[in-house]
Amino acid sequence: MILGKCPYCKANVVAIKSTANGKKVNLYTCENAKKEYDDSDQFVFTSDSTCTFRVYSNVFLRWNKRSFSKYEMKKLLEDEQVIIRLHGRRGTSEYFKYVITDKEYGVSILWDEEVENEKETFS
Numbered sequence: 518m519i520l521g522k523c524p525y526c527k528a529n530v531v532a533i534k535s536t537a538n539g540k541k542v543n544l545y546t547c548e549n550a551k552k553e554y555d556d557s558d559q560f561v562f563t564s565d566s567t568c569t570f571r572v573y574s575n576v577f578l579r580w581n582k583r584s585f586s587k588y589e590m591k592k593l594l595e596d597e598q599v600i601i602r603l604h605g606r607r608g609t610s611e612y613f614k615y616v617i618t619d620k621e622y623g624v625s626i627l628w629d630e631e632v633e634n635e636k637e638t639f640s
């Protein structure tokens with residue numbers, strides 16, 4: 518499934534099924550960013566990879582967001598940013614933050630930026 522264009526090399530970003538720590542996750546990856554296990558079992562980019570844009574759907578698990586959805590990824594690629602909903606430690610308080618693409622980490626949260634119109638966004 519093609520979600521959009523890579524912000525760095527303009528190739529297709531596709532969603533593929535993967536696993537992380539035994540759990541099923543989606544991997545959103547630029548078609549030019551492929552990884553494999555090398556001889557010493559390191560998970561590295563293949564020699565023909567020309568890009569590094571890869572994001573796992575559980576990327577925001579630390580902030581109690583279980584899954585970064587295909588829809589959210591698609592919107593991020595279209596608008597260069599997307600608003601996501603994060604949760605406090607006990608799942609009580611929720612808050613909203615902007616996410617942008619990041620060349621090194623795939624995506625990053627703009628912690629200093631306040632989201633003012635989250636109601637509009639989610640209505």
Ligand SMILES: [Zn+2]
Pocket residue numbers: 523524525526527528547548549550568569570
């Ligand atoms: Zn790319």
